[in-house]
Amino acid sequence: MELVVEDGVFVTMAAEVTPADAMLIRDDRIAAIGPAGAVRAAASGAEVVRLGGATVIPGLIDAHCHVADVGYLAAAADCSQPSAPDIAAVQARIRAAADRTPEGSWVTGSGYAEYKLREGKHPTRADLDQAVPGRPAVLYHTSLHVCVLNTPALREAGFRDGQPDPPGGAFGRDSQGRLDGVVYEAPMFALFEQNLRRDITRMGAGTRGGLIQAAGQRLAALGLTAACDADMRRDTFGAFAEADAGGLLSQRIYGLVVHDQVDWLLAAGLRGRHSSRLATEAVKIWSDGGMSSRTAAIHGTYPVPPYGSGILYFERDELTRMVRDFDARGFQVCIHAQGDRAIETVLDAYATILTPGAGNPRRHRIEHGGAMYPPLAARAAALGIVVATQPGFLSALGDGFAAAFPDRSDQLYSLASWQRAGITVAGSSDAPVITADPLIGIRDAVLRRTEDGRLLGPAERLPARDALALYTTQAAFACHRESEIGSLEPGKLADFVVLDKNPLEAEPEQIPGIQVLATVLGGTPVFQSGSLFAGR
Ligand SMILES: [Zn+2]
Numbered sequence: 001m002e003l004v005v006e007d008g009v010f011v012t013m014a015a016e017v018t019p020a021d022a023m024l025i026r027d028d029r030i031a032a033i034g035p036a037g038a039v040r041a042a043a044s045g046a047e048v049v050r051l052g053g054a055t056v057i058p059g060l061i062d063a064h065c066h067v068a069d070v071g072y073l074a075a076a077a078d079c080s081q082p083s084a085p086d087i088a089a090v091q092a093r094i095r096a097a098a099d100r101t102p103e104g105s106w107v108t109g110s111g112y113a114e115y116k117l118r119e120g121k122h123p124t125r126a127d128l129d130q131a132v133p134g135r136p137a138v139l140y141h142t143s144l145h146v147c148v149l150n151t152p153a154l155r156e157a158g159f160r161d162g163q164p165d166p167p168g169g170a171f172g173r174d175s176q177g178r179l180d181g182v183v184y185e186a187p188m189f190a191l192f193e194q195n196l197r198r199d200i201t202r203m204g205a206g207t208r209g210g211l212i213q214a215a216g217q218r219l220a221a222l223g224l225t226a227a228c229d230a231d232m233r234r235d236t237f238g239a240f241a242e243a244d245a246g247g248l249l250s251q252r253i254y255g256l257v258v259h260d261q262v263d264w265l266l267a268a269g270l271r272g273r274h275s276s277r278l279a280t281e282a283v284k285i286w287s288d289g290g291m292s293s294r295t296a297a298i299h300g301t302y303p304v305p306p307y308g309s310g311i312l313y314f315e316r317d318e319l320t321r322m323v324r325d326f327d328a329r330g331f332q333v334c335i336h337a338q339g340d341r342a343i344e345t346v347l348d349a350y351a352t353i354l355t356p357g358a359g360n361p362r363r364h365r366i367e368h369g370g371a372m373y374p375p376l377a378a379r380a381a382a383l384g385i386v387v388a389t390q391p392g393f394l395s396a397l398g399d400g401f402a403a404a405f406p407d408r409s410d411q412l413y414s415l416a417s418w419q420r421a422g423i424t425v426a427g428s429s430d431a432p433v434i435t436a437d438p439l440i441g442i443r444d445a446v447l448r449r450t451e452d453g454r455l456l457g458p459a460e461r462l463p464a465r466d467a468l469a470l471y472t473t474q475a476a477f478a479c480h481r482e483s484e485i486g487s488l489e490p491g492k493l494a495d496f497v498v499l500d501k502n503p504l505e506a507e508p509e510q511i512p513g514i515q516v517l518a519t520v521l522g523g524t525p526v527f528q529s530g531s532l533f534a535g536r
Pocket of ligand 1: 064065066230430
């Protein structure tokens, strides 16, 4: 197969900037890129697609999202804003979802944020009981660190009034001390996992790959050609493997396998690359809670509910033991750490296997890094830690951050400082926590404006090219793929996106409005909004 793509503006993101208006694709790789004359000369008789001046960028990479969860929650009631501005709207959406939820599955809603609801508080079990009285219903917070259960769900989960908070988590309670249905952290993760597993099992072989396919189509429409799944487990791996075998993956998936699943992974002989589209080479550990749920482990206390200092999942010694063990077994380790107290603990653990200035060959990562203030960033840089972060949180969740971190909100997600310190920063969405749209992440890295128009850390804004690098070259590095993807260069895989405007020249406010005309994976279109690659 030979294809010439020409009459385009090529933003190659290669280290060496050479002018290009055409690219030759041979099978699944880029054979040549440069001036049209030279490219055409290298291809005799190749098919030609003319782009009419459209812009071509490398396929975008989401270095941390939850692909299986995107597919799973795509079927849930959308309770995000502006779809559900108040609790009555949440109730209406959950009620409607009950009609299409199979018997035996929990009625599910997702995407709410209490500080965005008109009432400014979490819905309660009573609110959900009104909407769905007779069967279990669950409403997941946008952070996926909190959920609300109705009474049948509380009963089925085995949560009773008067029981103490479980390890690593907490229950919301009313003025009489009864459970109000809100569940924080560890028990919430267990529930989500249990529900996802039950529903995937119910789908059975043959259809669970469809859940991954649905997620992949959504991501492809956003220009994504690769994604790290930050929560790969035995069940979800089965769904990915099924999608891969059926040719249904629209992205190259780099799996971060949850730490307690690693023994299974190794015993099953499933570590490594399974195909050009599916790999399991890294381990995921959570060290603390989330920023928007105010459960990230910080020094000091939050001035807003649920107050406290956040939740740390592992003490330093235990985390260190895990890091040493996975490093010794050759895994890249990726640790969720948001609060400064958690990041400190993670850096302490990494410091036992890495020497400052001596590099980080496995590219051990910190996921998120929200409150990685300057002294912590300097330590991370010296150890060579890679950070996979989420600029898109700034618009979607930034007003909540400002309330939770009134004195230091300008130092959260301090992208420019991190880059200056020498940290490789990879862009990602953490979807379905927020939208997976990388153009929103790019805009937010450039503008740092919250939904309410607040400017969070003006000194931390990035130029557009650096923002695009987060989702291309740097994200490729974060998953050991920089020799194959992340830039448009001869020999690399032909993963690219055709856009109707050049994001490096658009007004930053306009970047999310740029149209994805086509997303191409290994020379094959996996999404198109027009007919550029008609018949391919
Ligand atoms: Zn995540």
